[in-house]
Amino acid sequence: MAIEPFLLIALIIFVVYMVVSAFRIVPEYERLVVLALGRYAGTRGPGITLIIPFIETARKVDLRERFLEVPRQSVISKDNVTIDIDFLVYYRVVDPKLSILTIDDVVRASLNIAATTLRAVVGDIDLDDVLAKREQINDTLRMKLDEVTERWGLKVTRVEIREVEPPADVQEAMNRQMSAERARRATVTQAEGERQAAISVAEGEKQAAILRAEGERQAMILKAEGDRQAQLLKAQGYSAALKALEEEAHSLTEHTLMLQYLETLRQVGASASTKFIVPMEVTSLMERLTNTMAPNGHKDEAK
Numbered sequence: 001m002a003i004e005p006f007l008l009i010a011l012i013i014f015v016v017y018m019v020v021s022a023f024r025i026v027p028e029y030e031r032l033v034v035l036a037l038g039r040y041a042g043t044r045g046p047g048i049t050l051i052i053p054f055i056e057t058a059r060k061v062d063l064r065e066r067f068l069e070v071p072r073q074s075v076i077s078k079d080n081v082t083i084d085i086d087f088l089v090y091y092r093v094v095d096p097k098l099s100i101l102t103i104d105d106v107v108r109a110s111l112n113i114a115a116t117t118l119r120a121v122v123g124d125i126d127l128d129d130v131l132a133k134r135e136q137i138n139d140t141l142r143m144k145l146d147e148v149t150e151r152w153g154l155k156v157t158r159v160e161i162r163e164v165e166p167p168a169d170v171q172e173a174m175n176r177q178m179s180a181e182r183a184r185r186a187t188v189t190q191a192e193g194e195r196q197a198a199i200s201v202a203e204g205e206k207q208a209a210i211l212r213a214e215g216e217r218q219a220m221i222l223k224a225e226g227d228r229q230a231q232l233l234k235a236q237g238y239s240a241a242l243k244a245l246e247e248e249a250h251s252l253t254e255h256t257l258m259l260q261y262l263e264t265l266r267q268v269g270a271s272a273s274t275k276f277i278v279p280m281e282v283t284s285l286m287e288r289l290t291n292t293m294a295p296n297g298h299k300d301e302a303k
Helices: 005-022 096-101 106-122 127-132 134-152 168-251 254-269 280-293 296-302
Strands: 023-026 030-036 039-044 047-050 056-062 066-076 082-093 154-165
Touching (some): 005 023, 023 030, 030 096, 106 134, 127 134
């Protein structure tokens, strides 16, 4: 019985399709979890992988880091304050087999467990700590989620709280508290500035007083040094004058003194006075002068 051309073409196309679809190209960041007749037959990839048609089925698993955006959750803190929180969970698949065989929908399950864990963690913390210790809450959430999702082949790498919104009345009270705190800090800053300014002024005045006192001391020292130098120069002048007089006195002879006395007597005799007082020293000098001026022959006779 001959096969009609149409059926032959269809058979050829089907065979080609089955052969082509049996070969899979798996990227580096993906893996294929293969089931053979419903039983686990291994994890394959990356590269070219053969999947036997009708016998084996493959589920693709992405190994790259991904994130879950957890919708805003209303949680109650330890001090009974309702808070709205939304956050992100970053994770990656570390065991493709567990992510396929142990749970139906790993993403939805992770979302649910993240919301439940958030309520448990925040329920043990006061509102002030929720607002002030986000990093600590992130770490706690990450560790708790990682413990749960580990059996699903997931690794939670990071948790980030994006927004924490307390009730309106609490928010208003916090705003008033923040305003009061800013006013207090402004007052403290102003007082500190005034104190620093006063210290700077006092320090400047102290330095100025020290400089003035130092200047006055230097001036007094210079004045005293000047007076000492002047007295020293004056004494040296007196000493030089006395020395000159002494040297001049040693060079004088009796003849010079007598001539000075005669010049003095001549000036006295030229005056209008009628009485003269002649010192005894003049008389003796006149005798010496007479003897000096006597002829040489007379002197010889006397000898």
